Amino acid sequence: MNTLIYTSVLGFFCMVAEILNLRKLIVPIVVLGLAIIFGLNLLDWNLNKSFFNDMLRVDNFSVAFSGLAIFTSLLVLIMSGDYYQKEQGYISDFTAILVFILVGGLMMLSFANLTMLFLGVETLSIALYVMAGSRRFDIRSNEAGFKYFLMGSFASAFLLFGIALIFGTSGSFNIYTIAEYTANSQGNISPLFYTGMVMVIFAMLFKVSAAPFHFWAPDVYEGAPALITAYMSTLVKVVGFAALYKLLTVVFYYTSVKTGLILNFVAIATLIVGNLMALAQDNFKRLLAYSGISHAGYLMLLMMASHELPTGSLLFYGLGYVLSTLAAFAIAIPVFEAEGSENISAFNGLGKKNPILAAALSMAMLGLAGIPPFIGFLGKYYIFTESLQAGFFYTTLIAIICSIIGVYYYFKVIIAMYGKPGNDQKVSVSFTYALVLGLTLALSLYLGIRPGAIINIF
Amino acid sequence: MLSLLLLLIPLTFSIVIWFTKGMVSRAAALVGTIIQLAFTAYCYNVFLEAGNKPFEYIYQMAVKPNLVFHFSMDGISMLMVLLTNLLLPLIVLAGFSRYTDKANVFYSLMLLMQMALNGVFISFDAFGYYIFWELALIPIYFIAFIWGGQDRAAVTLKFFIYTLAGSLLMLFGFIYLYTYSPQNSLDWEVLRANPICSCEQGWIFWMLFAAFAIKIPIVPFHTWQPDTYKTAPTQGTMLLSGIMLKMGTYSLIRWLLPIVPDGFKEWQYVAITLSVIGVVYASVIAIMQRDIKKLLAYSSIAHVGLISAGVFTMSRVGLQGSLVQMFAHGVNVVGLFFCAEIIMNRTGSNQVEGIGGIRKIAPRFAGWFLVIVLASVALPLTNGFVGEFMLLYSVYGYNTWLSVFAGLTIILGAVYMFRMYQKVVLGEPMLENMQFEDLKWNEQLVLGIIGILIFALGVYPEPIFELTEPVLKTLTP
Numbered sequence: 027m028n029t030l031i032y033t034s035v036l037g038f039f040c041m042v043a044e045i046l047n048l049r050k051l052i053v054p055i056v057v058l059g060l061a062i063i064f065g066l067n068l069l070d071w072n073l074n075k076s077f078f079n080d081m082l083r084v085d086n087f088s089v090a091f092s093g094l095a096i097f098t099s100l101l102v103l104i105m106s107g108d109y110y111q112k113e114q115g116y117i118s119d120f121t122a123i124l125v126f127i128l129v130g131g132l133m134m135l136s137f138a139n140l141t142m143l144f145l146g147v148e149t150l151s152i153a154l155y156v157m158a159g160s161r162r163f164d165i166r167s168n169e170a171g172f173k174y175f176l177m178g179s180f181a182s183a184f185l186l187f188g189i190a191l192i193f194g195t196s197g198s199f200n201i202y203t204i205a206e207y208t209a210n211s212q213g214n215i216s217p218l219f220y221t222g223m224v225m226v227i228f229a230m231l232f233k234v235s236a237a238p239f240h241f242w243a244p245d246v247y248e249g250a251p252a253l254i255t256a257y258m259s260t261l262v263k264v265v266g267f268a269a270l271y272k273l274l275t276v277v278f279y280y281t282s283v284k285t286g287l288i289l290n291f292v293a294i295a296t297l298i299v300g301n302l303m304a305l306a307q308d309n310f311k312r313l314l315a316y317s318g319i320s321h322a323g324y325l326m327l328l329m330m331a332s333h334e335l336p337t338g339s340l341l342f343y344g345l346g347y348v349l350s351t352l353a354a355f356a357i358a359i360p361v362f363e364a365e366g367s368e369n370i371s372a373f374n375g376l377g378k379k380n381p382i383l384a385a386a387l388s389m390a391m392l393g394l395a396g397i398p399p400f401i402g403f404l405g406k407y408y409i410f411t412e413s414l415q416a417g418f419f420y421t422t423l424i425a426i427i428c429s430i431i432g433v434y435y436y437f438k439v440i441i442a443m444y445g446k447p448g449n450d451q452k453v454s455v456s457f458t459y460a461l462v463l464g465l466t467l468a469l470s471l472y473l474g475i476r477p478g479a480i481i482n483i484f
Numbered sequence: 485m486l487s488l489l490l491l492l493i494p495l496t497f498s499i500v501i502w503f504t505k506g507m508v509s510r511a512a513a514l515v516g517t518i519i520q521l522a523f524t525a526y527c528y529n530v531f532l533e534a535g536n537k538p539f540e541y542i543y544q545m546a547v548k549p550n551l552v553f554h555f556s557m558d559g560i561s562m563l564m565v566l567l568t569n570l571l572l573p574l575i576v577l578a579g580f581s582r583y584t585d586k587a588n589v590f591y592s593l594m595l596l597m598q599m600a601l602n603g604v605f606i607s608f609d610a611f612g613y614y615i616f617w618e619l620a621l622i623p624i625y626f627i628a629f630i631w632g633g634q635d636r637a638a639v640t641l642k643f644f645i646y647t648l649a650g651s652l653l654m655l656f657g658f659i660y661l662y663t664y665s666p667q668n669s670l671d672w673e674v675l676r677a678n679p680i681c682s683c684e685q686g687w688i689f690w691m692l693f694a695a696f697a698i699k700i701p702i703v704p705f706h707t708w709q710p711d712t713y714k715t716a717p718t719q720g721t722m723l724l725s726g727i728m729l730k731m732g733t734y735s736l737i738r739w740l741l742p743i744v745p746d747g748f749k750e751w752q753y754v755a756i757t758l759s760v761i762g763v764v765y766a767s768v769i770a771i772m773q774r775d776i777k778k779l780l781a782y783s784s785i786a787h788v789g790l791i792s793a794g795v796f797t798m799s800r801v802g803l804q805g806s807l808v809q810m811f812a813h814g815v816n817v818v819g820l821f822f823c824a825e826i827i828m829n830r831t832g833s834n835q836v837e838g839i840g841g842i843r844k845i846a847p848r849f850a851g852w853f854l855v856i857v858l859a860s861v862a863l864p865l866t867n868g869f870v871g872e873f874m875l876l877y878s879v880y881g882y883n884t885w886l887s888v889f890a891g892l893t894i895i896l897g898a899v900y901m902f903r904m905y906q907k908v909v910l911g912e913p914m915l916e917n918m919q920f921e922d923l924k925w926n927e928q929l930v931l932g933i934i935g936i937l938i939f940a941l942g943v944y945p946e947p948i949f950e951l952t953e954p955v956l957k958t959l960t961p
Contacts, residue, residue: 338548377630381589397622397648398615404551410656411549414663426656430649437641444630445637478546 027077027084029067029092030132036060037129040122049117053107056121060100060128067092076138080200083138090341090483091135091268098261098348099128101462102253105356108456109253120160124257127153131265135272140189140199140226143269147185147233150265151178154258158250170249177232177242185229191222201277208280215281223278227285230273234266235315236322237295244303247315252362255311256355259318264344267325271340274332282332289330294424297323301431308369310358313435314351317394320432321347327409327425331416338481339412343405345480346470350393350402353466356459357387364453373439375448383453384443386463393470395436396429401470404477486527487539487555490565490602493520498595504588510579513591517573520598524569531562539606550668553612555603559951563807564605564734567814568727572598574933575722578822580926582829590631593623597723604731610658610670610739614651617695617731621647624723628716639715646708650695657691660684661743675743682746689747692740693755699732700788702755703762713781718825721777725784726818730810733788736795737803741959748798756796756882760890762789767896771903774836776824779904780817783860786893787813793890794875797882800960805874807952808945812859812867815941819856819934823849826927827908830920836904841913846922850909852931857905859938861898867941 036059043052067089076083103124110117130150137143155178159171193199195216196207208215228239235243247255274282300320307313321343328340361383365372377384393400406429413422455463473480497516501509530538539557544550557565576591584590600623603616621644629640662670666678680688698705713721741748766785773779791809794802826849827842828834843850859866862873872894880887923931941948 398618408549410659414659423656426652430645430652433645433648441637481546482548
């Protein structure tokens with residue numbers, strides 16, 4: 027709870043900082059604040075307490091995933107200082123909104139009440155709609171914001187209606203009460219409950235861009251400013267999956283048998299759509315969007331296997347995905363700015379121009395493709411183990427085949443860097459990007475070799 | 485601890501070399517590989533005296549799921565480690581007469597690959613084994629891609645995806661074994677002691693076999709190989725053909741045979757037939773080849789086809805012969821590709837036709853080349869003979885007709901190798917103003933060492949038998 031409140035305070039600080047004439051200090055203070063909150067959050071380990079009439083519950087699950095969410099925001103905000111250098115006039119607004127996205131995420135992680143989940147989803151989404159459209163004079167950014175808003179509000183309506191149906195049948199918003207209700211009235215549950223359950227699950231699947239609810243993702247990712255794309259593709263996905271996982275393992279634990287087929291279908295569809303569509307992409311942000319969809323597919327395997335409670339694997343895979351993706355963006359953003367293009371061809375000849383950056387991006391791509399010794403491989407290894415243990419033989423086989431396809435498109439970037447002649451444009455990274463890059467890659471290598479600290483945390 | 489050092493020496497040098505420049509890099513690489521070779525010789529002695537005890541090392545990475553690196557050593561592993569660390573200095577030395585762009589990265593990757601190869605050969609837990617198996621792929625991909633020739637992007641990507649596809653199927657098989665093994669362990673001993681129900685061994689066999697067959701390669705999984713061998717820089721080709729494909733044949737013996745014995749028996753006839761088809765098919769294609777490197781690539785397919793056929797007979801002689809032949813083939817194929825490299829560099833032509841007359845200008849080169857060619861067609865008293873004889877004998881014991889076809893390799897091999905030698909080296913020079921400098925010191929050294937190995941093991945293959953016999957006793961009835 028403290029985490030949530032302090033983060034909100036940090037957001038308000040950003041908004042008033044401009045009045046206090048602290049514009050230059052906003053980013054450093056927010057980064058420092060988030061680092062402190064990250065530490066405070068960890069102090070809540072083993073707290074297991076509920077707050078505000080059981081609206082929020084802080085348990086190890088929420089602490090661990092909040093830690094991941096805060097860490098992600100921290101990395102993105104470190105980069106934001108340089109990214110918004112030319113838009114200093116709006117810096118307080120931008121950082122405030124970025125922090126409020128995190129606030130929404132934190133609510134989604136520690137909710138104990140479905141209304142709180144809805145509030146979290148909305149806080150996060152509305153802030154994201156604004157950020158996606160924050161390049162006011164760029165028509166594609168406008169398109170992204172508008173498209174995301176239209177489709178996202180539709181999903182929110184689904185979520186709200188689903189919650190209403192669940193409330194109507196079970197008589198409570200409290201997730202533990204609902205779980206108790208479903209446990210006690212086996213075989214005697216109104217069909218409306220199931221309708222509500224499916225609607226809630228669909229809404230969450232929309233947020234994590236699982237097929238067939240993924241159509242917004244490539245366009246929005248492409249149009250939104252690159253930093254926001256990085257934020258969306260990491261934080262929102264991880265938080266969305268954690269919330270869905272919490273729904274499946276707490277609220278719908280006794281009834282989710284009925285959704286097995288749906289989740290299975292969604293997992294297979296997401297894997298196939300994400301990987302096949304990514305093959306044809308020339309735009310790097312679209313490529314990462316589809317790659318994000320395919321990673322959602324792997325995470326869907328964990329949702330299917332949620333009866334076995336693979337919480338450690340979820341955290342580990344989420345962390346691996348965040349590290350690799352943010353490393354890729356920390357290189358891509360400066361390259362895009364130098365080249366004036368967001369296509370994969372912008373990386374042409376990077377191997378000659380800046381060998382260190384090229385090597386780092388290769389590592390990030392290998393990590394995303396899931397090749398040892400990077401963290402991405404172990405993440406996949408865990409997922410395949412969990413889903414095989416849960417008995418999903420063919421879906422795991424499809425996932426394995428999809429990860430072979432994945433290599434092709436990740437290697438397109440590597441081939442562009444080393445195999446194609448580039449122009450004379452110099453590319454260099456500023457200190458903050460280099461910091462994020464070093465941190466993410468070092469962690470991804472370290473955890474690829476010593477995963478015990480994360481995987482066996484629960 | 486010793487096994488850990490086997491990995492750490494190349495890794496350390498790999499990192500150090502990254503920060504050097506130009507000439508220093510390759511010198512450092514040579515020093516590193518020679519130190520590793522000396523250390524391997526020491527390990528060999530320790531192993532002969534004390535067995536596998538000093539090599540045991542277990543590192544538990546995570547508890548649930550159980551991720552373990554288990555390094556150990558037995559005769560087969562020792563043989564492969566010896567081969568790897570013996571060939572690496574030669575491969576590094578082969579690059580001394582030529583300028584390599586970004587040499588520090590090149591040799592750093594090469595040493596990284598050495599570490600991964602050593603890791604593959606000493607891993608006794610399928611998880612750690614898989615990690616090193618994949619790790620070996622990354623450096624060779626970049627070596628072939630960045631320093632490669634024509635069409636390198638497409639060819640090397642095909643190579644990477646092809647081999648990774650196999651590896652992931654193998655991973656699937658291993659995870660399945662893990663899930664259903666009683667102690668949730670992937671340790672070699674445990675998997676061996678508790679084989680999974682024989683009703684499931686059939687498809688698991690194919691999962692693992694896919695990975696190994698692609699790596700070896702066995703026809704029809706070979707389509708990546710000739711182009712990759714041709715495109716990769718010659719040192720990369722040496723790594724690929726000399727050591728990397730031995731990962732596949734080694735794994736047949738180490739993993740496939742002991743942990744899915746019933747599946748192995750069930751599909752034995754298919755695998756052996758495929759292998760023999762590969763022998764004949766690749767030999768015929770090799771006869772038709774005009775490109776020297778591609779000819780050697782197909783000859784390599786033919787040779788390893790016979791090796792895998794020997795393994796799949798499941799007989800002691802077959803396994804023994806395949807191990808001897810793995811060692812011999814590794815040495816010979818490195819020599820052959822090195823000779824091809826010398827020819828291509830000095831004449832600027834990579835065609836079998838249209839060179840000729842090298843013997844008159846460079847007799848020493850022609851002599852060494854002949855020795856290696858003779859070894860590769862398995863002349864008695866060369867290292868190629870011992871293994872090939874045992875392999876053919878084992879196939880004969882399995883099925884007479886198959887052995888007739890497999891025996892064609894001797895004739896066909898002589899046809900394409902001698903035809904190539906004749907057209908390239910003998911006769912009158914056909915290129916105008918051909919300059920062909922005779923061997924430089926480093927080339928002399930490499931070919932000399934290979935020549936010595938060829939005769940030494942041809943006359944006295946006993947050490948290999950002594951090394952591997954105790955292991956094979958436990959693997960075959």
